[in-house]
Amino acid sequence: MASTTSTLPESDLFESFLQAEKAKDLLRLSTAGSVDDGKSTLIGRLLYDSRGIYEDQLEAVTKASVGRNAGAIDFSLLTDGLRAEREQGITIDVAYRYFATPKRKFIIADTPGHEQYTRNMVTGASTAELAIVLVDARNGMLPQSRRHAYIASLLGLPNLVVAVNKMDLVGYDQSVFDSIVRDFRQFLGESRIEPYFVPISALAGDNVVSSSSNMPWFDGPNLLEYLENVPVGGRTRHAPFRFPVQRVVRPNQDFRGYAGTVASGEIQPGDPVIVLPSGRRTTVQSITTFDGDLPRAAASEAVTLSLADEVDIIRGDVIIGVDELPQQSHAIEATLVWLNAAPAQLGARYRIKSGTRQSTCTLNSIEYRININTLAHESTRALEMNEIAVVHIETARPLVFDPYDTNRTTGSFILIDPATNATVAAGLIRGSYDEGRSGHSAQFEWRIEDGSLVVSLRNSNAGFSVASSEDSGAENGPLAIEDIEAVDALQHLLRRLRISLPDRADSEEGDYTI
Amino acid sequence: MRPWSHLRSLEAESIHIFREVAAECQRPVLLYSIGKDSSVLLRLAQKAFYPGPIPFPLLHIDTGYKFKEMIDFRDRYTAELGLKLIVHKNQAALDDGANPFAWGTQRCCGALKTTSLLDGLREGGFDAAIGGARRDEERSRAKERVFSFRDKRGQWDPRNQRPELWNVFNTQVHPGESLRVFPLSNWTEMDVWQYIHAENIPIVPLYFAKPRPMLVRGDSLLPIEQPIPRLPGEEPKMVMCRMRSLGCSPCTGAIYSEADTLPKIIEELVGMRRSERQNRVIDHDQDGSMEIKKQEGYF
Numbered sequence: 001m002a003s004t005t006s007t008l009p010e011s012d013l014f015e016s017f018l019q020a021e022k023a024k025d026l027l028r029l030s031t032a033g034s035v036d037d038g039k040s041t042l043i044g045r046l047l048y049d050s051r052g053i054y055e056d057q058l059e060a061v062t063k064a065s066v067g068r069n070a071g072a073i074d075f076s077l078l079t080d081g082l083r084a085e086r087e088q089g090i091t092i093d094v095a096y097r098y099f100a101t102p103k104r105k106f107i108i109a110d111t112p113g114h115e116q117y118t119r120n121m122v123t124g125a126s127t128a129e130l131a132i133v134l135v136d137a138r139n140g141m142l143p144q145s146r147r148h149a150y151i152a153s154l155l156g157l158p159n160l161v162v163a164v165n166k167m168d169l170v171g172y173d174q175s176v177f178d179s180i181v182r183d184f185r186q187f188l189g190e191s192r193i194e195p196y197f198v199p200i201s202a203l204a205g206d207n208v209v210s211s212s213s214n215m216p217w218f219d220g221p222n223l224l225e226y227l228e229n230v231p232v233g234g235r236t237r238h239a240p241f242r243f244p245v246q247r248v249v250r251p252n253q254d255f256r257g258y259a260g261t262v263a264s265g266e267i268q269p270g271d272p273v274i275v276l277p278s279g280r281r282t283t284v285q286s287i288t289t290f291d292g293d294l295p296r297a298a299a300s301e302a303v304t305l306s307l308a309d310e311v312d313i314i315r316g317d318v319i320i321g322v323d324e325l326p327q328q329s330h331a332i333e334a335t336l337v338w339l340n341a342a343p344a345q346l347g348a349r350y351r352i353k354s355g356t357r358q359s360t361c362t363l364n365s366i367e368y369r370i371n372i373n374t375l376a377h378e379s380t381r382a383l384e385m386n387e388i389a390v391v392h393i394e395t396a397r398p399l400v401f402d403p404y405d406t407n408r409t410t411g412s413f414i415l416i417d418p419a420t421n422a423t424v425a426a427g428l429i430r431g432s433y434d435e436g437r438s439g440h441s442a443q444f445e446w447r448i449e450d451g452s453l454v455v456s457l458r459n460s461n462a463g464f465s466v467a468s469s470e471d472s473g474a475e476n477g478p479l480a481i482e483d484i485e486a487v488d489a490l491q492h493l494l495r496r497l498r499i500s501l502p503d504r505a506d507s508e509e510g511d512y513t514i
Numbered sequence: 515m516r517p518w519s520h521l522r523s524l525e526a527e528s529i530h531i532f533r534e535v536a537a538e539c540q541r542p543v544l545l546y547s548i549g550k551d552s553s554v555l556l557r558l559a560q561k562a563f564y565p566g567p568i569p570f571p572l573l574h575i576d577t578g579y580k581f582k583e584m585i586d587f588r589d590r591y592t593a594e595l596g597l598k599l600i601v602h603k604n605q606a607a608l609d610d611g612a613n614p615f616a617w618g619t620q621r622c623c624g625a626l627k628t629t630s631l632l633d634g635l636r637e638g639g640f641d642a643a644i645g646g647a648r649r650d651e652e653r654s655r656a657k658e659r660v661f662s663f664r665d666k667r668g669q670w671d672p673r674n675q676r677p678e679l680w681n682v683f684n685t686q687v688h689p690g691e692s693l694r695v696f697p698l699s700n701w702t703e704m705d706v707w708q709y710i711h712a713e714n715i716p717i718v719p720l721y722f723a724k725p726r727p728m729l730v731r732g733d734s735l736l737p738i739e740q741p742i743p744r745l746p747g748e749e750p751k752m753v754m755c756r757m758r759s760l761g762c763s764p765c766t767g768a769i770y771s772e773a774d775t776l777p778k779i780i781e782e783l784v785g786m787r788r789s790e791r792q793n794r795v796i797d798h799d800q801d802g803s804m805e806i807k808k809q810e811g812y813f
Contacts (some may be wrong), residue, residue: 014781021780022708026520093654093675096649098702105520107700121675126679201774233518261530261560291566300518302529302562315537323766339677353682356537378718418782421663421686423676 007198013349020492024100027141029413030109030124030157035442037134038165042202043110044057044193045099046224050099066211078328081096093404094124098465101226113477118386119169119339120371121151128342129232130159130224137199141448143373149184153193155336156408159230162193163223167215168201174217196230205258241265242410243323244355245313249304257288257304258313260356263409263420265321266298274313276318276400279330316357318400326402326410329432332393333367335404336383340424342416344383344391350424352395359397361415365393392433404428521709526556528697530681532562532644535695536569538685539642542695543635546592546599549760550717551646551698554706555596557715560695571598573634573643576627578608579762581739587718600632614764615743626762626782629723632668635692642685642693650702660699666690704783711776721779722781723756723771734772741764 033040097108097113109124111117125131131152135145145162152160163183172177177199184195198207199218206212209224221229242263249257271284288304297303305319313319320326338344339470344363352361368377369389381388404411415425535542546552559568572592576585592599604612607625614622635643649656659675660738661683676684687693688767710717727750729736736742738750740763755768756779773779 013617014777018708018711018777018780021704022521022712023519025518026523093657093672096700097656098650100699100704105702123677127681164749194795240563243598246530248536249563249748250565257565259533261526288565290561298518300523300526302526302533304564351686355682356534408680412680412682414679414684416684416686421688421691422677423684426677429758 001231020102024103024105025232026105026107027227027230028107028109028128029227030111030121030128030152031300032111032121032124032133032151033132037136038202039134040108042132042134042163042165042200042208043108045202045208046106046108046206047097047099049102049205056304086409094120096440100173101224101228106227108221114431118147118151118388119337121148122155122337122339125151125155126426128155128157130227130230131177132158132161133185133195135162135164135174135180137164137166137180140180141187145184147372148188149188149193149195153188153191156404156428161223161226162195162197164199167199167206168204172199172206172212172214174215176447196220196226198226202362225342229458233300236264236408237266239264239299239407240324240326240402241267241271241319242326242407243305244357244410245315245317245319246356247315250315255306256310257306259302259304260317260319261302262297262299263355264299264407266296267321268296269293273307273319274322274323274325275313276320276326278312278317279396280309280311281322282307282311284308298316306411309433316355316397316453318355318357320400326400326407327402327432328398330395330398331400331433332361332395332399332427333433334391334393334413334427335370335388335430336391336393336415336424337388337428338383338424339426340386340422341385342417342422342424344425346381349418350416351394351416352399352413352427353416354427354429355398355400355410357399358401359395361395361420362393362412364392390430393427399429401429403431476484521705521712524701524705525561525709527681527714529562530560531683531695532559534661534683534685535570535590535644536563538683539693541568541601541638541640542642542644543573543600543638544570545631545643545645546567546574546588546732547646547760548574548580548588548718550706550710550721553591553647553715553717554701554709555618555644555646555697556591556597557713560595566743568595568597570644571600571638573640574640575627575631575634576601576603577630577762578603579613579626579740579764580759581720581737581763582717584718587716590656591716600634600638602630602637604630611764612642612761619765622677625756640692641687643696644695644697646698647696648703648706658696660696660796661685662694663687664694668692668696704780704789707776707780707783711780718760720757720760722755723774723778725754726767726768727751728742728753728755735768737763737766737768746802750795760782 003133014240024044031043093112097107097110099106109128111120111124133145133148134153135141149160149162162181164180165176167177177197181197184197188195198220199215200207200223201212202208206214207218207222209222211222212218220226242265243260244263245258246260248259249255249259267284267287269284269286272281273284274281285306285308287297288306293304316424318326336344346363346366349360349362352359366380366383367390368386370376371378371381372388380389383391400410402410405494411429413427413429414423416426417424546556563569568631574588588599605628607629612622612625617625638706646654649658649660652740654672657672661676661678662670663676678684685693709715727738728802729738729742729744729748729750730753731745731748735753735755742764751766753770754772756771756773757766760766760770771782774784
């Protein structure tokens with residue numbers, strides 16, 4: 001039954017408690033691991049032991065676990081939200097969990113670790129600053145542990161925790177833990193990541209929120225202590241200033257401002273800035289908020305900037321500091337994680353959204369696929385759901401970007417299928433590519449001959465695309481690559497006719513009558 | 515430099531979401547339910563668009579069973595902020611005698627909330643409905659997206675949600691389809707109260723404890739605002755109590771409480787071991803009932 005606390009603190013004591021509560025910072029983390037690793041049990045315990053779980057939720061769970069798991073509380077039922085999942089006994093999507101300690105508030109993106117759920121892991125990791133990879137002490141480092149660690153590093157998470165779970169089932173043996181640490185270090189090799197390794201038992205509670213007397217050989221902080229003390233948010237603050245414009249704010253003649261969230265860096269009134277893509281230079285006049293003008297604004301703050309000069313700015317433009325310029329290009333090389341059941345179509349057009357900018361783009365080539373278990377580069381013609389590849393994308397409007405490794409906001413994008421509106425891919429920008437050597441230097445021409453469509457392939461070593469020629473747009477002649485609409489129309493027609501063009505590896509020069 | 519607290523971090527995230535809706539959706543509307551979360555939503559919307567006005571109307575789905583204090587607060591506060599308020603009621607169902615006792619809570623909610631909401635959205639031609647739901651409220655909400663897609667019938671398919679990465683939101687819909695947008699997704703009940711306290715945000719007086727007439731039935735305190743079937747010999751008593759969440763009066767129980775100020779409410783919450791929707795009768799109809807309601811179009 002609900003009741004007030006029995007021992008009421010003095011009101012000024014409570015006031016100081018309240019101030020401390022309001023000043024807590026926030027850590028977003030993601031977890032990955034399969035059911036067998038005890039991930040849900042670990043999260044359930046973090047929530048439970050930190051009193052994030054209320055009594056009646058617990059009662060509901062105790063009711064639901066009858067018949068599945070008699071006896072002890074099944075912590076995983078606290079986190080497996082949807083009915084379909086409860087029936088299947090696996091977590092199939094990303095779920096967000098919240099708990100707080102007196103030091104910090106935590107948001108957990110809880111993602112399943114099964115191979116087919118790479119997309120969920122990537123989604124969960126995209127907003128996180130720390131990932132917990134769970135390893136079953138009995139099994140050691142499995143392919144999926146490598147996968148989790150790779151995704152955490154790919155998504156640029158500054159912190160990685162490797163929690164070696166089920167230590168109780170290996171007799172709390174230090175040598176088991178040490179050998180897993182060794183294997184992990186070897187796998188990570190020269191990557192920049194230095195994980196924090198902690199031996200735990202989620203079920204028994206060892207080293208989760210209190211240090212374990214069963215493992216006196218381990219003297220590091222327990223998992224929660226580590227999570228409470230790891231520094232957050234430092235990196236983006238010291239990066240160059242980037243401000244993607246969300247909206248132009250013009251309530252009356254006297255005010256013109258640009259609303260957005262600072263992606264990185266800091267800004268003060270009087271600082272010189274450049275507006276991209278126009279390249280116009282001006283200075284910041286004021287930083288406006290509902291709570292008054294600010295003397296400065298830093299990464300993650302949602303503000304409205306007014307500029308000293310009248311500059312033509314629209315949503316999607318980026319206001320930047322003058323020190324380090326971002327790149328600007330139509331030709332983007334990116335690591336792409338394919339999220340949709342319908343595979344990527346080479347040559348297909350997608351909507352691309354990066355920061356606040358939308359454009360259309362064409363998937364020009366797949367350079368190689370990354371085998372997520374071995375990290376080997378493999379050549380491929382197709383990209384299926386949960387696969388990761390390095391690709392070349394050509395955008396209709398130039399993109400202002402930084403490499404993802406240096407800026408997670410200006411270096412990321414999503415692809416949207418214009419027909420279904422599904423979010424089909426997540427992109428991490430590596431840089432721009434040399435347009436000369438990419439897929440669209442390869443050409444085909446088409447003509448109607450005796451009522452048949454004849455496609456002539458030129459320059460076959462670079463795969464298919466549409467011919468470029470001086471006399472673009474000729475009815476039967478070659479089409480210029482610039483003529484995107486015509487390319488689209490032709491490709492659409494070919495798809496409707498269920499005709500696939502010869503692809504990269506086996507295409508040969510010559511005429512194809514269709 | 516002001517400290518970068520979790521509240522400021524949540525505030526900035528919500529403002530970003532509001533601005534994305536306003537920039538990319540054709541006809542957004544803010545679903546205003548008068549409760550504490552709605553009050554926080556309004557403050558965040560003010561902040562998101564300052565110094566401009568909030569660029570969309572509010573829509574209140576009135577079941578006809580709301581507390582009078584809620585309706586008074588709604589009319590006063592929205593007028594004070596100069597906002598456009600649309601009130602939608604399923605009058606046909608009310609004329610047919612819709613009430614939770616005769617119809618059962620599931621059918622009553624279906625008619626007065628879900629159907630009424632879908633009708634209200636359709637009539638206004640809204641393609642994005644901004645709501646105050648939080649992921650910590652209920653199990654199935656933990657997997658809800660910030661921009662949550664609804665098909666032409668307003669329904670949610672939990673197994674086919676758009677992946678949501680970074681803070682890059684996919685707002686694309688075809689005609690007739692729509693989005694539900696939840697700027698408070700990552701807020702907890704405690705965050706909401708702390709923010710109300712920090713920002714001095716007006717809320718309905720029902721949240722504060724005072725002596726109110728209640729039917730005491732077992733552990734439950736039932737408000738007698740609307741006629742409610744009584745057990746033999748049952749008489750209302752004055753009880754020091756407050757509402758922890760606000761819904762329809764026949765389906766929202768009060769809790770015993772002495773908390774008549776914001777710090778006292780927060781203090782109470784620290785010691786509280788029950789989640790806030792626990793007093794909402796409607797969630798308990800069947801296991802997973804919120805998930806079923808949501809699939810049908812409920813918020």
